[in-house]
Amino acid sequence: MYSIETRDLTKKYGDFVAVDHISFTVKRGEIFGLLGPNGAGKTTTIKMLTGLTPPTEGDALVAGFSIVSNPIEVKSRIGWISSEVILDDDLTGWENLEIQARLTGVKNWKERATELLKYFGILEFKDRKAGKFSTGMRKKLEIAMALLNSPEVIFMDEPTIGLDVNTRATMWNLIRQINKDYEVTVLLTTHYMEEADSLCNRLGIINKGRIIAMDTPEELKNKYGGDVIEIELKPGAKLNVNLENTQVTDSRVRIRVNNAESALMDLIRAVGGDNIKGIRVNKSSLDVVFINLTGGTMEEQEFDARRFYAMIRRARR
Protein backbone atom coordinates (compact mmCIF):
# COMPACT_ATOMS: atom_id res chain seq x y z
CA MET A 1 0.00 0.00 0.00
CA TYR A 2 1.47 3.28 -1.09
CA SER A 3 0.51 6.68 0.28
CA ILE A 4 2.40 8.48 -2.45
CA GLU A 5 3.22 7.25 -5.91
CA THR A 6 4.73 9.67 -8.38
CA ARG A 7 5.32 9.02 -12.06
CA ASP A 8 7.64 11.29 -14.03
CA LEU A 9 6.51 14.27 -12.00
CA THR A 10 7.88 17.38 -13.70
CA LYS A 11 7.61 21.11 -13.15
CA LYS A 12 8.99 23.63 -15.58
CA TYR A 13 9.12 27.38 -15.14
CA GLY A 14 9.65 28.65 -18.64
CA ASP A 15 12.71 26.82 -19.95
CA PHE A 16 13.93 25.99 -16.48
CA VAL A 17 13.17 22.52 -15.19
CA ALA A 18 12.69 22.77 -11.42
CA VAL A 19 11.60 19.16 -10.98
CA ASP A 20 12.71 16.72 -13.65
CA HIS A 21 10.72 13.51 -14.14
CA ILE A 22 10.92 12.22 -10.61
CA SER A 23 9.31 8.90 -9.75
CA PHE A 24 9.16 7.49 -6.28
CA THR A 25 6.84 5.68 -3.92
CA VAL A 26 6.22 6.15 -0.23
CA LYS A 27 4.69 3.27 1.71
CA ARG A 28 1.88 3.83 4.13
CA GLY A 29 3.21 4.69 7.57
CA GLU A 30 6.70 5.52 6.36
CA ILE A 31 8.74 8.61 7.14
CA PHE A 32 10.21 9.48 3.78
CA GLY A 33 12.71 12.28 3.31
CA LEU A 34 13.69 14.31 0.32
CA LEU A 35 17.22 15.43 1.02
CA GLY A 36 18.93 18.04 -1.07
CA PRO A 37 20.43 21.51 -1.15
CA ASN A 38 18.33 24.65 -1.41
CA GLY A 39 16.91 24.99 -4.89
CA ALA A 40 17.07 21.27 -5.62
CA GLY A 41 13.31 21.10 -6.23
CA LYS A 42 12.10 19.89 -2.83
CA THR A 43 9.57 22.63 -2.20
CA THR A 44 8.30 22.52 -5.77
CA THR A 45 7.72 18.77 -5.36
CA ILE A 46 5.69 19.39 -2.20
CA LYS A 47 3.71 22.11 -3.93
CA MET A 48 2.72 19.68 -6.64
CA LEU A 49 1.90 16.84 -4.25
CA THR A 50 -0.31 19.11 -2.13
CA GLY A 51 -2.21 20.38 -5.16
CA LEU A 52 -0.95 23.93 -4.77
CA THR A 53 0.53 23.98 -8.24
CA PRO A 54 -0.20 21.61 -11.13
CA PRO A 55 2.66 19.58 -12.61
CA THR A 56 3.81 20.41 -16.11
CA GLU A 57 4.14 16.73 -16.87
CA GLY A 58 3.56 13.43 -15.11
CA ASP A 59 1.20 12.62 -12.27
CA ALA A 60 1.14 11.41 -8.71
CA LEU A 61 -1.27 9.45 -6.59
CA VAL A 62 -1.52 10.84 -3.09
CA ALA A 63 -3.69 8.88 -0.65
CA GLY A 64 -4.98 7.02 -3.69
CA PHE A 65 -6.08 10.03 -5.73
CA SER A 66 -4.50 11.76 -8.70
CA ILE A 67 -3.15 15.25 -8.04
CA VAL A 68 -3.96 16.12 -11.64
CA SER A 69 -7.51 14.87 -12.03
CA ASN A 70 -8.69 14.82 -8.42
CA PRO A 71 -6.84 17.46 -6.39
CA ILE A 72 -9.82 18.16 -4.10
CA GLU A 73 -9.88 14.55 -2.88
CA VAL A 74 -6.14 14.72 -2.33
CA LYS A 75 -6.39 17.97 -0.39
CA SER A 76 -8.96 16.61 2.04
CA ARG A 77 -6.69 13.66 2.89
CA ILE A 78 -3.43 15.46 3.57
CA GLY A 79 -1.90 17.73 6.16
CA TRP A 80 0.78 20.30 5.53
CA ILE A 81 3.40 22.01 7.63
CA SER A 82 5.22 24.95 6.15
CA SER A 83 8.85 25.79 6.67
CA GLU A 84 8.04 29.25 8.02
CA VAL A 85 5.12 28.44 10.39
CA ILE A 86 2.03 30.03 8.92
CA LEU A 87 -0.63 30.95 11.45
CA ASP A 88 -2.95 33.89 11.86
CA ASP A 89 -1.11 35.69 14.64
CA ASP A 90 -4.06 37.95 15.46
CA LEU A 91 -6.29 35.00 16.28
CA THR A 92 -6.03 32.62 19.22
CA GLY A 93 -4.71 29.09 18.93
CA TRP A 94 -8.25 27.78 19.22
CA GLU A 95 -9.52 30.09 16.47
CA ASN A 96 -6.70 29.01 14.19
CA LEU A 97 -7.75 25.41 14.77
CA GLU A 98 -11.40 26.23 14.10
CA ILE A 99 -10.65 27.82 10.73
CA GLN A 100 -8.45 24.90 9.70
CA ALA A 101 -11.14 22.42 10.79
CA ARG A 102 -13.87 24.15 8.82
CA LEU A 103 -11.67 24.55 5.75
CA THR A 104 -10.83 20.85 5.75
CA GLY A 105 -14.42 19.89 6.53
CA VAL A 106 -13.92 18.21 9.91
CA LYS A 107 -17.06 17.35 11.83
CA ASN A 108 -16.80 17.25 15.64
CA TRP A 109 -13.72 19.38 15.36
CA LYS A 110 -13.91 20.64 18.93
CA GLU A 111 -13.29 17.21 20.44
CA ARG A 112 -10.55 16.48 17.97
CA ALA A 113 -8.89 19.87 18.57
CA THR A 114 -9.04 19.48 22.36
CA GLU A 115 -7.54 16.01 22.11
CA LEU A 116 -4.71 17.23 19.89
CA LEU A 117 -3.93 20.24 22.09
CA LYS A 118 -3.79 17.90 25.06
CA TYR A 119 -1.52 15.54 23.13
CA PHE A 120 0.91 18.35 22.40
CA GLY A 121 0.62 19.79 25.91
CA ILE A 122 -0.60 23.23 24.83
CA LEU A 123 -4.27 23.01 25.81
CA GLU A 124 -3.92 25.63 28.52
CA PHE A 125 -2.70 28.18 25.95
CA LYS A 126 -5.56 27.70 23.52
CA ASP A 127 -7.07 31.15 24.13
CA ARG A 128 -3.80 32.97 23.77
CA LYS A 129 -3.10 34.77 20.50
CA ALA A 130 -0.94 32.68 18.20
CA GLY A 131 1.41 35.64 17.81
CA LYS A 132 2.25 35.34 21.50
CA PHE A 133 3.23 31.65 21.25
CA SER A 134 6.88 30.60 21.52
CA THR A 135 8.49 29.10 18.41
CA GLY A 136 8.14 25.57 19.76
CA MET A 137 4.48 26.10 20.63
CA ARG A 138 3.81 27.56 17.20
CA LYS A 139 5.27 24.46 15.58
CA LYS A 140 3.14 22.27 17.81
CA LEU A 141 0.02 24.23 17.00
CA GLU A 142 0.78 23.92 13.32
CA ILE A 143 1.20 20.16 13.60
CA ALA A 144 -2.05 19.94 15.55
CA MET A 145 -3.74 21.85 12.72
CA ALA A 146 -2.25 19.47 10.17
CA LEU A 147 -3.60 16.47 12.09
CA LEU A 148 -7.15 17.82 12.55
CA ASN A 149 -8.58 16.12 9.49
CA SER A 150 -6.91 12.77 10.33
CA PRO A 151 -4.80 12.91 7.18
CA GLU A 152 -3.23 9.89 5.55
CA VAL A 153 -0.12 11.85 4.64
CA ILE A 154 1.53 14.87 6.22
CA PHE A 155 3.87 16.99 4.14
CA MET A 156 6.53 18.84 6.09
CA ASP A 157 8.59 21.36 4.19
CA GLU A 158 11.89 21.87 6.03
CA PRO A 159 10.21 21.27 9.42
CA THR A 160 13.18 22.24 11.55
CA ILE A 161 14.71 25.10 9.59
CA GLY A 162 15.61 28.01 11.83
CA LEU A 163 15.11 26.09 15.07
CA ASP A 164 17.72 25.89 17.81
CA VAL A 165 19.32 22.55 18.59
CA ASN A 166 17.02 21.66 21.49
CA THR A 167 13.81 22.53 19.71
CA ARG A 168 15.04 20.60 16.69
CA ALA A 169 15.51 17.46 18.78
CA THR A 170 12.03 17.94 20.26
CA MET A 171 10.62 18.27 16.75
CA TRP A 172 12.27 15.03 15.66
CA ASN A 173 10.69 13.21 18.57
CA LEU A 174 7.32 14.77 17.80
CA ILE A 175 7.50 13.71 14.18
CA ARG A 176 8.36 10.14 15.21
CA GLN A 177 5.55 10.17 17.77
CA ILE A 178 2.79 11.39 15.48
CA ASN A 179 3.98 8.99 12.79
CA LYS A 180 3.44 6.16 15.28
CA ASP A 181 0.48 7.38 17.34
CA TYR A 182 -1.60 8.75 14.48
CA GLU A 183 -0.38 6.26 11.87
CA VAL A 184 0.31 9.03 9.44
CA THR A 185 2.71 8.82 6.53
CA VAL A 186 5.24 11.63 6.62
CA LEU A 187 7.00 13.14 3.65
CA LEU A 188 9.52 15.71 4.74
CA THR A 189 12.14 17.74 2.98
CA THR A 190 15.38 18.76 4.56
CA HIS A 191 18.87 19.85 3.82
CA TYR A 192 20.15 18.67 7.20
CA MET A 193 22.02 15.39 6.90
CA GLU A 194 21.59 14.45 10.57
CA GLU A 195 17.87 15.03 10.30
CA ALA A 196 17.49 12.80 7.28
CA ASP A 197 19.72 10.18 8.89
CA SER A 198 17.99 9.95 12.24
CA LEU A 199 14.40 10.54 11.20
CA CYS A 200 13.70 8.94 7.84
CA ASN A 201 12.95 5.31 7.09
CA ARG A 202 13.83 5.96 3.49
CA LEU A 203 15.46 8.82 1.65
CA GLY A 204 15.47 10.27 -1.80
CA ILE A 205 18.50 12.39 -2.51
CA ILE A 206 17.48 15.17 -4.83
CA ASN A 207 19.76 17.48 -6.72
CA LYS A 208 18.97 19.84 -9.58
CA GLY A 209 15.44 18.55 -9.89
CA ARG A 210 16.33 14.87 -10.12
CA ILE A 211 16.32 12.08 -7.59
CA ILE A 212 19.80 10.67 -7.85
CA ALA A 213 19.55 7.94 -5.23
CA MET A 214 16.85 6.40 -3.09
CA ASP A 215 17.11 3.94 -0.23
CA THR A 216 17.30 3.65 3.54
CA PRO A 217 19.97 5.86 5.10
CA GLU A 218 21.98 2.73 6.01
CA GLU A 219 21.90 1.30 2.51
CA LEU A 220 22.83 4.65 1.01
CA LYS A 221 25.84 4.80 3.29
CA ASN A 222 26.80 1.24 2.41
CA LYS A 223 26.48 1.85 -1.30
CA TYR A 224 27.82 5.35 -1.69
CA GLY A 225 29.53 5.92 1.62
CA GLY A 226 33.08 5.31 2.70
CA ASP A 227 35.32 7.93 4.24
CA VAL A 228 36.40 10.97 2.33
CA ILE A 229 39.75 12.66 2.82
CA GLU A 230 39.84 16.21 1.62
CA ILE A 231 43.21 17.78 0.98
CA GLU A 232 43.65 21.46 0.38
CA LEU A 233 46.74 22.16 -1.67
CA LYS A 234 49.02 25.12 -1.15
CA PRO A 235 48.75 27.84 -3.80
CA GLY A 236 50.76 26.84 -6.83
CA ALA A 237 51.17 23.25 -5.72
CA LYS A 238 50.27 20.59 -8.29
CA LEU A 239 49.07 17.07 -7.78
CA ASN A 240 51.60 14.82 -9.46
CA VAL A 241 50.20 11.45 -8.49
CA ASN A 242 47.31 9.56 -10.00
CA LEU A 243 44.92 8.36 -7.36
CA GLU A 244 41.76 6.31 -7.68
CA ASN A 245 38.37 7.59 -6.53
CA THR A 246 39.55 11.16 -6.65
CA GLN A 247 37.84 14.42 -7.48
CA VAL A 248 39.80 17.61 -7.94
CA THR A 249 38.16 21.03 -7.73
CA ASP A 250 40.43 24.09 -7.81
CA SER A 251 42.94 23.56 -5.05
CA ARG A 252 40.90 20.90 -3.34
CA VAL A 253 41.33 17.15 -3.72
CA ARG A 254 38.77 14.66 -2.43
CA ILE A 255 39.75 11.05 -2.15
CA ARG A 256 37.29 8.32 -1.27
CA VAL A 257 38.80 5.52 0.83
CA ASN A 258 37.48 2.62 2.87
CA ASN A 259 39.16 3.66 6.05
CA ALA A 260 40.55 7.11 6.44
CA GLU A 261 42.87 6.38 9.39
CA SER A 262 44.89 3.72 7.61
CA ALA A 263 45.02 5.52 4.29
CA LEU A 264 45.99 8.92 5.60
CA MET A 265 49.77 8.47 6.00
CA ASP A 266 50.20 6.86 2.59
CA LEU A 267 48.24 9.63 1.05
CA ILE A 268 50.29 12.42 2.63
CA ARG A 269 53.44 10.73 1.45
CA ALA A 270 52.07 10.38 -2.08
CA VAL A 271 50.92 13.96 -2.39
CA GLY A 272 53.93 15.35 -0.60
CA GLY A 273 53.71 17.02 2.79
CA ASP A 274 55.08 20.30 1.43
CA ASN A 275 52.18 20.65 -0.98
CA ILE A 276 49.48 20.36 1.65
CA LYS A 277 47.84 23.34 3.32
CA GLY A 278 45.18 21.44 5.22
CA ILE A 279 43.50 18.08 5.61
CA ARG A 280 39.96 17.19 6.57
CA VAL A 281 38.49 13.76 7.16
CA ASN A 282 34.81 13.01 6.64
CA LYS A 283 33.83 9.75 8.28
CA SER A 284 31.11 7.78 6.52
CA SER A 285 27.90 9.77 6.66
CA LEU A 286 25.23 11.10 4.37
CA ASP A 287 27.55 14.03 3.71
CA VAL A 288 29.92 11.60 2.07
CA VAL A 289 27.08 9.94 0.19
CA PHE A 290 26.09 13.30 -1.18
CA ILE A 291 29.64 14.20 -2.17
CA ASN A 292 30.12 10.87 -3.86
CA LEU A 293 26.87 11.17 -5.77
CA THR A 294 27.17 14.75 -6.92
CA GLY A 295 30.87 15.48 -6.82
CA GLY A 296 30.44 18.36 -4.42
CA THR A 297 29.22 19.26 -0.97
CA MET A 298 25.72 20.53 -0.32
CA GLU A 299 27.08 24.03 0.15
CA GLU A 300 28.72 23.97 -3.26
CA GLN A 301 25.54 22.74 -4.92
CA GLU A 302 23.59 25.35 -3.03
CA PHE A 303 25.38 28.09 -4.87
CA ASP A 304 23.11 27.25 -7.78
CA ALA A 305 20.11 28.13 -5.65
CA ARG A 306 20.45 31.82 -6.23
CA ARG A 307 20.59 31.34 -9.96
CA PHE A 308 17.66 28.97 -9.74
CA TYR A 309 15.43 31.52 -8.04
CA ALA A 310 16.55 34.25 -10.41
CA MET A 311 15.53 32.03 -13.28
CA ILE A 312 12.16 31.29 -11.73
CA ARG A 313 11.54 34.97 -11.23
CA ARG A 314 12.46 35.70 -14.81
CA ALA A 315 10.28 32.90 -16.09
CA ARG A 316 7.28 34.17 -14.16
CA ARG A 317 7.42 37.61 -15.65
Next chain:
Amino acid sequence: MMDRLYALYMREAKRIFRSVYMWIVLISQPVMWLIFFGSSFSGVPKQVLISFFHTDNYIAFILPGELATSTLFVGMFSSMSLIQDKRFGYLKRVLITPTPKYDVFLAKVLGGMTRGLIQAPILLAVSVVLGVRMNLTPLSIGVLFLSLAFVGIGFSSLYSIFTLTTADWQAPGVISNLINLPLMFSSTALFPKAFFPSWLKLISDVNPLTYAAELNRGMLLYNDPSWNYLLYLAVFALVMLSLGSVLTNKFLYAE
Protein backbone atom coordinates in the same frame (compact mmCIF):
# COMPACT_ATOMS: atom_id res chain seq x y z
CA MET B 1 -19.88 24.17 1.74
CA MET B 2 -20.85 27.41 3.46
CA ASP B 3 -18.67 26.28 6.34
CA ARG B 4 -15.53 27.31 4.47
CA LEU B 5 -16.80 30.75 3.54
CA TYR B 6 -18.09 31.18 7.10
CA ALA B 7 -14.67 30.32 8.54
CA LEU B 8 -12.85 32.71 6.23
CA TYR B 9 -15.38 35.49 6.76
CA MET B 10 -15.27 35.10 10.56
CA ARG B 11 -11.52 35.47 10.33
CA GLU B 12 -11.91 38.75 8.44
CA ALA B 13 -14.57 40.01 10.85
CA LYS B 14 -12.53 39.16 13.94
CA ARG B 15 -9.50 40.90 12.52
CA ILE B 16 -11.60 43.99 11.79
CA PHE B 17 -13.29 44.16 15.17
CA ARG B 18 -10.06 43.53 17.08
CA SER B 19 -7.95 46.13 15.34
CA VAL B 20 -7.84 49.48 17.11
CA TYR B 21 -6.54 51.12 13.96
CA MET B 22 -9.40 49.78 11.89
CA TRP B 23 -11.83 51.43 14.33
CA ILE B 24 -9.94 54.69 14.13
CA VAL B 25 -10.15 54.68 10.34
CA LEU B 26 -13.78 53.60 10.26
CA ILE B 27 -14.87 56.30 12.68
CA SER B 28 -12.56 59.22 12.01
CA GLN B 29 -12.54 59.34 8.24
CA PRO B 30 -16.28 59.74 7.53
CA VAL B 31 -16.87 61.81 10.65
CA MET B 32 -14.16 64.24 9.59
CA TRP B 33 -15.73 64.56 6.16
CA LEU B 34 -19.06 65.26 7.71
CA ILE B 35 -17.82 67.81 10.22
CA PHE B 36 -15.16 69.63 8.20
CA PHE B 37 -16.43 69.37 4.65
CA GLY B 38 -20.07 69.38 5.73
CA SER B 39 -19.60 72.66 7.59
CA SER B 40 -18.07 74.45 4.62
CA PHE B 41 -21.46 75.79 3.44
CA SER B 42 -22.89 76.60 6.87
CA GLY B 43 -22.67 80.37 6.28
CA VAL B 44 -24.52 80.25 2.95
CA PRO B 45 -28.00 81.88 3.07
CA LYS B 46 -30.83 79.37 3.52
CA GLN B 47 -32.58 80.23 0.22
CA VAL B 48 -29.40 79.58 -1.72
CA LEU B 49 -28.89 76.23 0.02
CA ILE B 50 -32.48 75.21 -0.66
CA SER B 51 -32.34 76.19 -4.32
CA PHE B 52 -29.00 74.39 -4.82
CA PHE B 53 -29.30 71.38 -2.57
CA HIS B 54 -33.04 71.15 -1.85
CA THR B 55 -32.30 71.19 1.86
CA ASP B 56 -31.23 73.95 4.22
CA ASN B 57 -28.52 71.83 5.81
CA TYR B 58 -25.56 70.84 3.69
CA ILE B 59 -24.56 68.11 6.15
CA ALA B 60 -27.95 66.53 5.52
CA PHE B 61 -27.21 66.70 1.78
CA ILE B 62 -23.83 64.99 1.93
CA LEU B 63 -24.69 62.41 4.60
CA PRO B 64 -26.14 59.86 2.13
CA GLY B 65 -23.31 60.57 -0.29
CA GLU B 66 -20.68 60.31 2.39
CA LEU B 67 -22.06 56.99 3.59
CA ALA B 68 -21.60 55.57 0.10
CA THR B 69 -18.25 57.26 -0.51
CA SER B 70 -16.66 56.05 2.69
CA THR B 71 -17.89 52.55 1.89
CA LEU B 72 -15.97 52.88 -1.37
CA PHE B 73 -12.89 54.17 0.45
CA VAL B 74 -12.66 51.28 2.91
CA GLY B 75 -12.98 48.82 0.02
CA MET B 76 -9.22 49.23 -0.26
CA PHE B 77 -8.74 47.19 2.89
CA SER B 78 -10.10 44.03 1.29
CA SER B 79 -7.36 44.24 -1.28
CA MET B 80 -4.80 44.85 1.44
CA SER B 81 -6.03 41.88 3.38
CA LEU B 82 -5.64 39.65 0.32
CA ILE B 83 -2.12 40.90 -0.30
CA GLN B 84 -1.21 40.34 3.33
CA ASP B 85 -2.38 36.74 3.05
CA LYS B 86 -0.15 36.24 0.04
CA ARG B 87 2.80 37.84 1.77
CA PHE B 88 2.55 35.84 4.98
CA GLY B 89 1.78 32.61 3.17
CA TYR B 90 -1.66 32.28 4.74
CA LEU B 91 -3.15 31.91 1.29
CA LYS B 92 -0.98 28.81 0.80
CA ARG B 93 -2.43 27.35 3.98
CA VAL B 94 -5.95 27.96 2.68
CA LEU B 95 -5.36 26.73 -0.85
CA ILE B 96 -3.82 23.45 0.36
CA THR B 97 -7.21 22.64 1.89
CA PRO B 98 -10.14 21.71 -0.37
CA THR B 99 -11.31 25.34 -0.34
CA PRO B 100 -12.33 26.78 -3.70
CA LYS B 101 -10.48 29.96 -4.62
CA TYR B 102 -13.64 32.03 -4.96
CA ASP B 103 -14.38 31.49 -1.25
CA VAL B 104 -11.20 33.42 -0.50
CA PHE B 105 -12.43 36.25 -2.71
CA LEU B 106 -15.96 36.22 -1.26
CA ALA B 107 -14.63 36.38 2.29
CA LYS B 108 -12.49 39.41 1.49
CA VAL B 109 -15.42 41.13 -0.21
CA LEU B 110 -17.80 40.42 2.68
CA GLY B 111 -15.11 41.78 5.00
CA GLY B 112 -15.05 44.96 2.92
CA MET B 113 -18.81 45.18 3.10
CA THR B 114 -18.66 44.79 6.88
CA ARG B 115 -16.20 47.65 7.21
CA GLY B 116 -18.55 49.86 5.24
CA LEU B 117 -21.60 48.89 7.26
CA ILE B 118 -19.89 49.58 10.59
CA GLN B 119 -19.63 53.22 9.51
CA ALA B 120 -23.34 53.68 8.88
CA PRO B 121 -24.71 53.76 12.46
CA ILE B 122 -21.76 55.91 13.55
CA LEU B 123 -22.42 58.46 10.81
CA LEU B 124 -26.15 58.49 11.44
CA ALA B 125 -25.57 59.16 15.14
CA VAL B 126 -23.08 61.96 14.44
CA SER B 127 -25.52 63.57 11.98
CA VAL B 128 -28.31 63.53 14.51
CA VAL B 129 -25.98 65.20 17.00
CA LEU B 130 -25.10 67.81 14.35
CA GLY B 131 -28.79 68.64 14.02
CA VAL B 132 -29.76 66.79 10.86
CA ARG B 133 -33.44 65.82 10.76
CA MET B 134 -34.01 62.54 8.95
CA ASN B 135 -36.77 60.13 8.14
CA LEU B 136 -35.52 57.25 10.28
CA THR B 137 -37.85 54.26 10.14
CA PRO B 138 -37.09 50.55 10.17
CA LEU B 139 -37.71 50.58 6.42
CA SER B 140 -35.43 53.53 5.66
CA ILE B 141 -32.65 52.16 7.85
CA GLY B 142 -33.08 48.73 6.30
CA VAL B 143 -32.85 50.14 2.79
CA LEU B 144 -29.85 52.25 3.76
CA PHE B 145 -27.97 49.21 5.03
CA LEU B 146 -28.99 47.08 2.07
CA SER B 147 -27.86 49.69 -0.44
CA LEU B 148 -24.56 50.21 1.40
CA ALA B 149 -24.05 46.45 1.44
CA PHE B 150 -24.41 46.46 -2.35
CA VAL B 151 -22.00 49.37 -2.67
CA GLY B 152 -19.51 47.67 -0.34
CA ILE B 153 -19.72 44.36 -2.18
CA GLY B 154 -19.36 46.04 -5.55
CA PHE B 155 -16.37 48.21 -4.75
CA SER B 156 -14.55 45.71 -2.53
CA SER B 157 -14.86 43.30 -5.47
CA LEU B 158 -13.45 45.93 -7.78
CA TYR B 159 -10.52 46.52 -5.46
CA SER B 160 -9.80 42.83 -5.03
CA ILE B 161 -10.02 42.24 -8.78
CA PHE B 162 -7.47 44.97 -9.46
CA THR B 163 -4.94 43.45 -7.06
CA LEU B 164 -5.71 39.78 -7.69
CA THR B 165 -2.38 38.97 -9.25
CA THR B 166 -0.04 41.16 -7.25
CA ALA B 167 1.66 40.79 -3.88
CA ASP B 168 2.89 44.38 -3.83
CA TRP B 169 2.00 46.22 -0.62
CA GLN B 170 1.70 49.47 -2.50
CA ALA B 171 -0.82 48.32 -5.07
CA PRO B 172 -3.99 49.05 -3.02
CA GLY B 173 -2.80 52.58 -2.31
CA VAL B 174 -2.17 53.19 -5.98
CA ILE B 175 -5.53 51.76 -7.00
CA SER B 176 -7.32 53.86 -4.40
CA ASN B 177 -5.61 56.95 -5.78
CA LEU B 178 -6.84 56.09 -9.22
CA ILE B 179 -10.44 55.22 -8.44
CA ASN B 180 -11.53 56.98 -5.24
CA LEU B 181 -11.40 60.61 -6.24
CA PRO B 182 -12.76 60.28 -9.79
CA LEU B 183 -15.64 58.18 -8.50
CA MET B 184 -16.38 60.51 -5.63
CA PHE B 185 -16.31 63.74 -7.65
CA SER B 186 -18.15 62.31 -10.62
CA SER B 187 -21.02 61.23 -8.39
CA THR B 188 -23.68 63.37 -6.76
CA ALA B 189 -22.35 62.48 -3.32
CA LEU B 190 -21.09 66.00 -2.63
CA PHE B 191 -22.82 68.23 -5.20
CA PRO B 192 -25.94 67.99 -7.32
CA LYS B 193 -25.26 67.35 -10.96
CA ALA B 194 -27.24 70.39 -12.14
CA PHE B 195 -24.01 72.32 -12.67
CA PHE B 196 -21.87 69.44 -14.00
CA PRO B 197 -20.50 69.74 -17.53
CA SER B 198 -22.14 67.24 -19.84
CA TRP B 199 -19.20 64.75 -19.88
CA LEU B 200 -19.20 64.64 -16.09
CA LYS B 201 -22.95 64.11 -16.11
CA LEU B 202 -22.43 61.09 -18.34
CA ILE B 203 -20.06 59.50 -15.86
CA SER B 204 -22.28 60.49 -12.99
CA ASP B 205 -25.23 58.72 -14.58
CA VAL B 206 -23.50 55.31 -14.48
CA ASN B 207 -21.59 55.83 -11.25
CA PRO B 208 -22.98 53.55 -8.52
CA LEU B 209 -22.12 56.18 -5.90
CA THR B 210 -24.67 58.50 -7.55
CA TYR B 211 -27.35 55.85 -7.25
CA ALA B 212 -26.55 55.16 -3.61
CA ALA B 213 -26.46 58.88 -2.77
CA GLU B 214 -29.71 59.65 -4.60
CA LEU B 215 -31.53 56.60 -3.25
CA ASN B 216 -30.71 57.35 0.36
CA ARG B 217 -31.16 61.08 -0.05
CA GLY B 218 -34.65 60.42 -1.32
CA MET B 219 -35.20 57.98 1.53
CA LEU B 220 -33.74 59.90 4.46
CA LEU B 221 -34.52 63.50 3.49
CA TYR B 222 -37.70 63.40 1.42
CA ASN B 223 -39.14 59.97 2.20
CA ASP B 224 -39.49 59.42 -1.55
CA PRO B 225 -36.88 56.91 -2.75
CA SER B 226 -36.46 55.69 -6.32
CA TRP B 227 -36.56 51.92 -6.01
CA ASN B 228 -34.94 51.48 -9.42
CA TYR B 229 -31.76 52.85 -7.91
CA LEU B 230 -31.70 50.05 -5.37
CA LEU B 231 -32.11 47.59 -8.21
CA TYR B 232 -29.22 49.22 -10.07
CA LEU B 233 -26.99 48.82 -7.02
CA ALA B 234 -28.03 45.18 -6.61
CA VAL B 235 -27.10 44.48 -10.23
CA PHE B 236 -23.78 46.30 -9.77
CA ALA B 237 -22.95 44.20 -6.71
CA LEU B 238 -23.96 40.96 -8.38
CA VAL B 239 -22.01 41.64 -11.57
CA MET B 240 -18.84 42.59 -9.70
CA LEU B 241 -19.18 39.62 -7.37
CA SER B 242 -19.61 37.15 -10.23
CA LEU B 243 -16.85 38.71 -12.29
CA GLY B 244 -14.50 38.64 -9.29
CA SER B 245 -15.31 35.01 -8.48
CA VAL B 246 -14.60 33.88 -12.01
CA LEU B 247 -11.37 35.87 -12.26
CA THR B 248 -10.22 34.65 -8.84
CA ASN B 249 -10.68 31.02 -9.82
CA LYS B 250 -8.57 31.69 -12.86
CA PHE B 251 -5.87 34.04 -11.70
CA LEU B 252 -5.39 33.79 -7.93
CA TYR B 253 -2.22 32.00 -6.88
CA ALA B 254 -0.77 31.48 -3.45
CA GLU B 255 2.35 33.52 -4.03
